[in-house]
Amino acid sequence: MVSSMASKVFKLIAEEARRQKYGLEMIPSENYVSSNVLRALGSILTNKYSEGFPGRRYYGGNEVIDKIENYAQDLAKKLFGVPVALVQSYSGSPANMAITMAVCNPRDIVMGLSLSSGGHLTHGAHLSFSSIFYTAVNYSVGKDWKIDFEELETLAKKHKPKLIWVGTTAYPFKLDYKKFRKIADMVDATLVADISHITGLIIGGVHTSPVPDVDIIMTTTHKTLRGPRGAIILVTERGLARDPEIKAKIERAIIPGIQGGPHNHQTAAIAVSLEEALRPSFKKYAIAVAKNAAVLAKELGTVSETHLILLSLTKYGYGMGYQAQYALEEAGITVNKNTIPGEPASPFYPSGIRLGTPALTSRGMKEEDMVRIAGWIKRVLEEIKGLDLPKKQEERKDFLKEVKEKIHENKNLKQIRKEVEKFAGKFPVPGIQ
Ligand code: DSN
Numbered sequence: 001m002v003s004s005m006a007s008k009v010f011k012l013i014a015e016e017a018r019r020q021k022y023g024l025e026m027i028p029s030e031n032y033v034s035s036n037v038l039r040a041l042g043s044i045l046t047n048k049y050s051e052g053f054p055g056r057r058y059y060g061g062n063e064v065i066d067k068i069e070n071y072a073q074d075l076a077k078k079l080f081g082v083p084v085a086l087v088q089s090y091s092g093s094p095a096n097m098a099i100t101m102a103v104c105n106p107r108d109i110v111m112g113l114s115l116s117s118g119g120h121l122t123h124g125a126h127l128s129f130s131s132i133f134y135t136a137v138n139y140s141v142g143k144d145w146k147i148d149f150e151e152l153e154t155l156a157k158k159h160k161p162k163l164i165w166v167g168t169t170a171y172p173f174k175l176d177y178k179k180f181r182k183i184a185d186m187v188d189a190t191l192v193a194d195i196s197h198i199t200g201l202i203i204g205g206v207h208t209s210p211v212p213d214v215d216i217i218m219t220t221t222h223k224t225l226r227g228p229r230g231a232i233i234l235v236t237e238r239g240l241a242r243d244p245e246i247k248a249k250i251e252r253a254i255i256p257g258i259q260g261g262p263h264n265h266q267t268a269a270i271a272v273s274l275e276e277a278l279r280p281s282f283k284k285y286a287i288a289v290a291k292n293a294a295v296l297a298k299e300l301g302t303v304s305e306t307h308l309i310l311l312s313l314t315k316y317g318y319g320m321g322y323q324a325q326y327a328l329e330e331a332g333i334t335v336n337k338n339t340i341p342g343e344p345a346s347p348f349y350p351s352g353i354r355l356g357t358p359a360l361t362s363r364g365m366k367e368e369d370m371v372r373i374a375g376w377i378k379r380v381l382e383e384i385k386g387l388d389l390p391k392k393q394e395e396r397k398d399f400l401k402e403v404k405e406k407i408h409e410n411k412n413l414k415q416i417r418k419e420v421e422k423f424a425g426k427f428p429v430p431g432i433q
Contacts, residue, residue, distance in 0.1 A: 017432045022421040023332045024373060028308035028356025029169070029197060031226045032363065033269075034276060035430045040269035041228045049261045053088075053251060068268050075274035076232050079203060081211055084235035084247045087270055088254055088262040092196050092220040095231035096122035097129055099216055101257055102249035103190045104162045106133050111156060111189070112165035113147065114138035116339045116347065118310070120194060123165040137161060141171075141341045145310070149179050156187045166214065167194025170338050170354050172297070172304040177213035190242065192216045196231075198306060200224025200358065203277050204286020207306070215239030216246070224289065224307055224358050226282075227273025230266045285361060292357035295367045299374030308356035312340045316381055319345030319389025323403055324353050324381060330413045331380045332420035333373070349389050349396065363427035372423070376416050383412055 020032070033041075045068070051058040054066040054073075069087060076085035089095030100110060100122075110130055112123025117140040121128040124136030137159045142148040156164065166180045177193065184191040193210040199219040201207040210217060217234040221227035235246055243249070255262075276282060289307045297304035300311055313320035321337030328335050338354035345351045355377075357370070365373075387406070390399050407413065 017429075021429050021432050022425050023334055024420060024424055025359040026333060026335045026355040026357070026373075028354060028358060029223045031223060031358045032429050033222075033226055033228060033273065033431075036272045036276075037226075037228055037269045038431045040272045041265055043265050043268060045264040045268050048264050050264055051255055051261045065264050065267075068264065068271060069262070072267050072271035072274065075271055075278065076234065079274055079278055080209070080217070080234050082217070082234045082236050083240055086233040086247075086250060086254065087230070087267050088259065089218075089231040089233060090259060090263060090266075091229055092120075092194070092218065092231045093122050094254075094258050095218045095220075095233050096120075096194060097258055098250055098253035099192055099218060099233060100130060100134060100163060101253035102246060103192070103216070104134055107135055108162040109135045109137060109159050110163045110165065111137045111139060111152075111159065111161040113168060113171075114140045116343055117141040117147075117341055118168045118170035119165075120167060120169050120196075123167060123194065143342075145171075145341050146173055147171075147175075149183070152180075153183050153186070156183050156189065160187050161189045164189045164191050165194060166191065166210070167196065167218075169197055170308065170310050171197075172302075172306050172308055172310050174207055174305045175210075177208065177210040181213040190215045190239075192218065194218045196220040196223055197308070198224060200226065200277070200282070200286045201290060201307060204283045204289075206286055206290045211236050212238070215242050216250075221270050221273060224286070225273060225277060226285075226358070226362060227277075228266050228269035230263070230270050232270065288366070289357050289361045291367060292361050292365065292370050296355075296357060296370040296374055299371055300377065306356075307358050308354060310338060310340065310352055310354055312352050313381070314340075314344065314351055316385055317388035318391070319349045319351055320384060320387070321345075321350040321352050322389070322400065323384040323387045323407070326404060327380050327384050327407045327410070327413060328353070328377065330407055330410070331376065331416040332424065333377065333380065345389055349400075363424075363429060365427060369423075376420060379416055380413065383407075383410055 049059050050062050050065045054070045072087045073085045113119030115125045124130045139152040164184050191214045193214040221230040293304040297309045325337040335353045335355040338352045339350040340352035
């Protein structure tokens with residue numbers, strides 16, 4: 001038998017553990033799961049095939065798996081206050097595909113927030129299944145970066161979508177589900193909320209729940225909910241009244257429509273994270289995530305009503321997102337480059353970064369720590385001044401190579417990294433010594 005320590009993979013996991021412990025993980029869709037979530041995820045449940053649903057499996061030997069999946073469904077129903085919960089989708093994109101298949105026929109019209117306004121690929125973006133197999137119409141945000149409901153209403157009335165998505169991935173404001181409902185009702189569309197980014201904030205009472213206003217909800221489980229990678233689909237009372245067959249339609253879309261056997265270890269880990277989210281301590285966590293984001297945003301000269309900050313870097317130069325992401329990474333701070341509304345540069349080399357507080361808050365960092373972190377971020381951003389993206393596309397390849405070398409050799413960034421590592425190393429990470 002090969003010892004686990006002899007495997008190259010475990011050496012690489014140790015390398016990644018070091019990165020996760022000594023760096024500041026600020027991608028707003030990431031988090032640190034608890035030791036119990038890790039235990040369930042790494043369990044023998046991965047050995048079992050269980051196509052179908054509890055009580056209706058294609059293979060034998062699923063007595064315990066049925067109990068686990070029923071338990072996960074019950075916890076989700078209790079946590080969100082809905083009559084139906086399905087926990088088998090491998091992740092957010094297949095879950096959104098299952099919902100779309102259940103609600104629409106191929107070519108039907110689906111409407112969602114455009115990617116450049118902070119939407120999601122599966123809500124009707126170019127090259128996604130949602131615009132290849134369905135007819136996608138995108139609404140957007142206005143000059144104030146907030147959803148333009150006038151445009152949404154005009155587009156809805158013109159195109160009469162079958163499904164309207166309300167959900168975001170880079171939107172720092174609260175959502176008004178009632179306004180979406182009103183427009184969906186005008187055109188008799190099914191309203192689906194993709195709350196993946198803000199689930200934890202909804203559970204914590206920081207954001208309003210969409211349950212009273214939408215028909216179906218999808219959330220990934222690995223973001224602010226702090227579970228394993230995966231997704232949950234919920235149907236509300238309103239959704240069931242609209243279509244009493246909707247649960248069966250979504251189930252059929254999941255299997256045999258899209259997936260095969262469920263990932264039972266993942267289902268169990270989702271159940272563990274739902275148990276954790278039902279505890280009073282989770283509410284405290286969610287409130288702290290939002291407080292930390294508000295402080296961080298203020299320190300960086302912007303606002304956040306959520307867990308994330310979308311920071312325009314136009315004051316530092318043209319097309320600075322990539323340079324900022326790379327420089328911050330060199331300094332031990334992980335964020336992602338992001339387009340900003342009305343993107344003046346390019347989707348590949350955009351003008352902003354997206355960063356957030358869910359993972360830092362899970363490590364116990366507080367508001368005063370956000371002030372310190374904002375200080376490091378501002379110091380890093382000073383170092384990229386003058387490294388503007390060339391306007392001519394053909395000059396970009398060489399430019400990016402040179403920029404990476406320059407940033408890599410920058411002594412001030414190396415100094416910041418030392419300070420960041422000393423600071424971050426003091427905060428524990430579950431599952432990492
Ligand atoms: N990739 C996710 C995010 O980072 O927001 C969305 O699916």
